[in-house]
Amino acid sequence: MLKRPNKYTWLCPLCSGKKYIYYKFNERTYYQCEKCAGISLDESDHLSPEEEMKRYLEHNNDVKDIKYQNFVKPIILAICNDFSRHNKGLDYGAGTGPVITKILTDNSYNIKTYDPYFHNFPDYLKKKYDYIACCEVIENFYRPYHEFRKLKNLLNKNGALYCQTDLYKDNIDFKNWYYKNDPTHVFFYTEKTVCWIKERFKFKEGIVKNRLITFRN
Numbered sequence: 369m370l371k372r373p374n375k376y377t378w379l380c381p382l383c384s385g386k387k388y389i390y391y392k393f394n395e396r397t398y399y400q401c402e403k404c405a406g407i408s409l410d411e412s413d414h415l416s417p418e419e420e421m422k423r424y425l426e427h428n429n430d431v432k433d434i435k436y437q438n439f440v441k442p443i444i445l446a447i448c449n450d451f452s453r454h455n456k457g458l459d460y461g462a463g464t465g466p467v468i469t470k471i472l473t474d475n476s477y478n479i480k481t482y483d484p485y486f487h488n489f490p491d492y493l494k495k496k497y498d499y500i501a502c503c504e505v506i507e508n509f510y511r512p513y514h515e516f517r518k519l520k521n522l523l524n525k526n527g528a529l530y531c532q533t534d535l536y537k538d539n540i541d542f543k544n545w546y547y548k549n550d551p552t553h554v555f556f557y558t559e560k561t562v563c564w565i566k567e568r569f570k571f572k573e574g575i576v577k578n579r580l581i582t583f584r585n
C-alpha cells in the first residue's frame with residue numbers, strides 16, 4: 369500500500385497539477401507532475417527543520433574557496449553583465465557561506481543577504497530589488513509556488529531573478545542521478561517547469577543556459 373499522509377500528496381507543490389509516482393529510492397518516493405513536469409519528493413520524506421539545518425551546516429561552504437567561487441561564476445557574470453553597482457540585489461538562500469554576497473560586495477555591488485536559517489533578516493523581504501540570486505536554492509523549496517510568488521513580488525520592474533540549479537532532462541537516468549541523493553533536494557525542474565513558472569508569474573523571459581535560469585521581470 370502506498371502511504372498517503374494527507375490529501376495534498378497527489379498535487380504538485382508548484383502548479384497543483386496531478387502528480388504520479390516517478391521513482392522510489394531508499395524508501396523515498398518521487399513524483400512527476402503531468403502539468404509542469406516538475407519532480408517532487410513526497411512530503412513525508414522531507415527533513416525536519418532541525419535535520420535540514422544540520423545538513424546545511426555540514427556543507428560548510430568557505431567563501432574563499434576558489435572551487436566554490438568558480439562554481440557560482442555563471443550567476444556572478446550574469447549579474448555583472450546586466451546590473452551595476454547602483455542597482456539593489458538580494459542573495460536569497462545564501463546559506464552558511466554567502467559566496468555571491470562576498471564576491472559582489474568585494475566589487476562594490478550593493479547586495480543584501482537573506483537565508484531563513486543563517487541570515488534571517490525578515491525586513492529584507494519587505495524591500496524590492498533589481499536582481500535576486502538564488503544559487504543552488506530552488507531545489508530545496510518545500511513550497512515552490514509560495515517561494516516563486518514571493519521572489520516575483522520582491523523584484524522591481526525590469527528586474528531579474530537568477531536561479532542556479534541542475535535541471536532534470538529526459539536523457540538523465542534518475543536512478544543514478546547524483547542530484548537527487550542530497551536529502552535537502554526536494555523539487556527538481558525541467559525546461560517545461562521553467563516555462564510554467566515564466567507563464568504563471570508573468571515573467572517576460574525564462575531562459576535556461578546550462579545550470580543557470582534567468583527570469584526577467
Ligand SMILES: [Zn+2]
Nearest residue numbers: 380383401404
Ligand atoms: Zn506541477
